[in-house]
Amino acid sequence: MTFEYENAVKELQAKDEIRDLVFSYCEAIRNRDIDLLVTLYTPDASFGSMGTGEDALKAMAEATMEQLEFAVILVANHRITFLSECEAKGEVWARCYAQNKREGYYEQIIKYTDQYELSKSQNLETASWKFKHRRHHLWFGQSKESPLTLPPADWPKNNIGLGRELLSDEAIQNLRE
Numbered sequence: 001m002t003f004e005y006e007n008a009v010k011e012l013q014a015k016d017e018i019r020d021l022v023f024s025y026c027e028a029i030r031n032r033d034i035d036l037l038v039t040l041y042t043p044d045a046s047f048g049s050m051g052t053g054e055d056a057l058k059a060m061a062e063a064t065m066e067q068l069e070f071a072v073i074l075v076a077n078h079r080i081t082f083l084s085e086c087e088a089k090g091e092v093w094a095r096c097y098a099q100n101k102r103e104g105y106y107e108q109i110i111k112y113t114d115q116y117e118l119s120k121s122q123n124l125e126t127a128s129w130k131f132k133h134r135r136h137h138l139w140f141g142q143s144k145e146s147p148l149t150l151p152p153a154d155w156p157k158n159n160i161g162l163g164r165e166l167l168s169d170e171a172i173q174n175l176r177e
Helices: 002-030 034-039 053-065 164-168 170-176
Strands: 041-046 068-082 087-100 104-120 127-143
Touching: 002 034, 002 068, 002 087, 002 104, 002 127, 034 041, 034 053, 041 053, 041 104, 068 170, 164 170
Parallel strands: 041 127
Antiparallel strands: 068 087, 087 104, 104 127
């Protein structure tokens, strides 16, 4: 009985760490933080036609984030299946709200299919869950009127308009000019 309980606790802890990995990915995209993004992948992670490893990840991230003005990814329906103690696969559904210089404002529904690996750090003392591979499946992207052109909401007075955080963001201020 104790053995089953310990394994169940380990699996729950691993699932929590993998979910945090996905949340950190969303944070890296929101902040356009390529350095954080690199820490989320194994050193030999695959990026399709871009190649493998850190250089391929940086090239892919720079290409996709170069025009990005803002992005917020909300995740849902995260299913994780363990293949071994050190490997898992997952499926994550997401809604993305974003704007870039070329296409303007858009909303997307995305399904990510992931491969996770419990990866040892360079000092070999600790291990953490990383992406071994992450595939972005766009279900659809829809262009819409940019909310960044709205007047200030002055919340709680109004619910419609831009909030203080966006209005104080230097990139958003430059865009609004």
